[in-house]
Amino acid sequence: MSGRISPEMMRQHLQMYLVVGSVNCLAEPSRVVQEALAGGTTMIQFREKGHGALTGVPMFELARQLQNLCRHAGIPFIVNDDVELALELDADGVHIGQDDESADSVRARIGNRILGVSAHTIEEARRAILQGADYLGVGPIYPTISKDDAQAVQGPAILHEMRKARIDVPIVGIGGITIERVEEVVGAGADGIAVISAVTQAERIRAAAAELKHKVLLSIKHS
Ligand code: TZP
């Protein structure tokens, strides 16, 4: 890619953003990702965290496998936290939280790759943008079962507040998002949804991803 990703492109990739690691999967992670891609997932974040998470070579091999699936599907593959891994794989981007290396330092290391930053307040959002974020991850919007150290639940109001404060960069809502909540999240100002359990714990993964994406697209049209 030449130059930074455009906000328009970024918004499209945020529509149905699957965050996934082996810990989240009931079935084989590559199978889960294949199904999610077949359902129209627009971007994937490799987040190998939590109890029983892979490390070392098995972690690297899984990352490479999922990256290859994303390549075939033509969607970006983003690595959570681990800048080294992202560079080694030549991933499409990195997502960092507020407790990780600072956004400007990550930006300097990853060049024009996609940079996502988690932001919980308007101040964090403004700083992330100044430091080179391409998109913001905002949440947890609702209670989540997928992150042990999640911050306080924000509700969709935080999205409204950020938009009211003229934060107009691409934003994805995250945390406890289910099909019933998509309209509220997008209506509050998000460009899309980032989910773990709504897809990985679904009985029919492909259908779950497809239905979530469909609902996002409908909600964007109406908001
Ligand atoms: N960051 C904030 S909430 C969350 C992350 C990684 C977990 C989202 O998972 P789920 O299952 O969609 O609530």
Ligand code: MG
């Ligand atoms: Mg992090």
